[in-house]
Amino acid sequence: MTELSHDRLLIIDFGSQVTQLIARRLRELNVFCEIHPFNTVDDAFLDAFDPKAVILSGGPASVVHDESPRPPTSVFDRGVPVLGICYGQQVMMQMLGGKVEGGKISGGGGTAEFGRAYVAPTDNKLDLLDGWFATDREQVWMSHGDHVSRIAPGFEVFGTSPNAPYAITADTSRHFYAVQFHPEVHHTPNGAKLYENFIRLAGFKGDWTMSAYREEAIAAIRAQVGDQKVICGLSGGVDSSVAAVLIHEAIGDQLTCVFVDHGLLRKGEAEEVVTMFRDNYNMPLIHADEQDLFLGELDGVSDPETKRKIIGKLFIDVFQKHAKEVGDATFLAQGTLYPDVIESVSFSGGPSVTIKSHHNVGGLPEKMGLKLVEPLRELFKDEVRALGRELGLPPSFIGRHPFPGPGLAIRCPGEITRPKLDILREADAVYIDQIRKHGLYDEIWQAFVAILPVRTVGVMGDGRTYDFACALRAVTSVDGMTADYYPFTHEFLGETATRIINEVPGINRVTYDITSKPPGTIEWE
């Protein structure tokens, strides 16, 4: 639990796939909230967290089963507003004296419902719905098997849909609200309004801003680190860069960054990172030029997983070697984000908690006996970008596409050689330049070139060429877990292919990869 001084909203998670979106909607409203799995929330937790309001999330379980998850009953005794969503609505009704029934039934109380639905208002007026019904009905997203067949005492109905007569109910005297649909998803277009109304009537000040976060994070880093030294592995990616700048602002030269150049970076990348941090921020920075080491060990290796293992191990060795130069560092800084630390609820084989923990330099803290400083643990990716802007990092740096740790090694299927890497770097630079010139960079999650392990015949001028083929990749994605290829126009693709072939010696054929993920992956290896 964080030690921030803001009003806090607690989201009790029952395992819905979209619980994180609730947090996103609230953060957009400058409200600080945390997601905690139902089975970690007890009375003591509630006392310590002291929420100003509570949201009960959706979830896959069925309230009608005895073993189904419940929040502590004291949630309803704290005198704070509670909003139940989908499963959260049903659990609320069941616990407060209403009735929930499972499965499909015809007529009467309602049926299972998945997908788009329309909710119409009743004659009753509800503060939660202020400004919500722009017309006589609102589109919402339903996803429920069970349904409420009798609302709890004290509740009234404020919205109905053809299959959900209790789509919106509330006990206005206690500020308990319950909706059958998911206001947090995109398919409930006006859903953010409900959250806005909920936090307003709960009395939140909306003071969770990036400048407030910056001040508090700096104070927290100072309190944690004291006069000790911190080392930070800098990759040039957004997360580690923002973490480094924030920590540097907090403790100045007690922080040293280590930037490992493994020879698998993009054109101009090492210079860009070193110039920015050392020259612009005046930050102690060790530029570890270890290209010979990495490329030497990778010589003749073509298996993708072997490449990854070699790079991962060497990275740790090199980092450790250079960290010794810092002497007596006691802390390691990492750019871990909130989605990496949220405890997720799993229902397979009974409720269990899995914590996904993300270590950029896996295993290092234990091995080196270092403690962790993770100042971005509270933030989502777009909040990290906002913090980066707040800290004055250049927009071009903040908006960069993700770049994998193994770098160009996994964009060079087959054996890695220096000449191939040089060709790849040049082609990639032309491709990205094209994307930027056409104003498409920010629409794309990730774009890069892969150099293929195949030579093809071409004709340039009057001569025969026998050079490498390359593949362009560009995808849209929300989180990298699934992806669609980007629908470039034929004009763009044609112009880009011509530029690459004309400007990059060594490539005479350009292809565009139109595979989605799944079944493909974003990277070629």
Ligand code: XMP
């Ligand atoms: P895939 O290729 O698995 O990529 O669809 C999903 C996202 O992860 C990145 N990626 C990696 N990042 N080490 C990393 O740090 C890796 O070994 C690695 N492999 C893939 C990829 O660039 C994309 O953003």
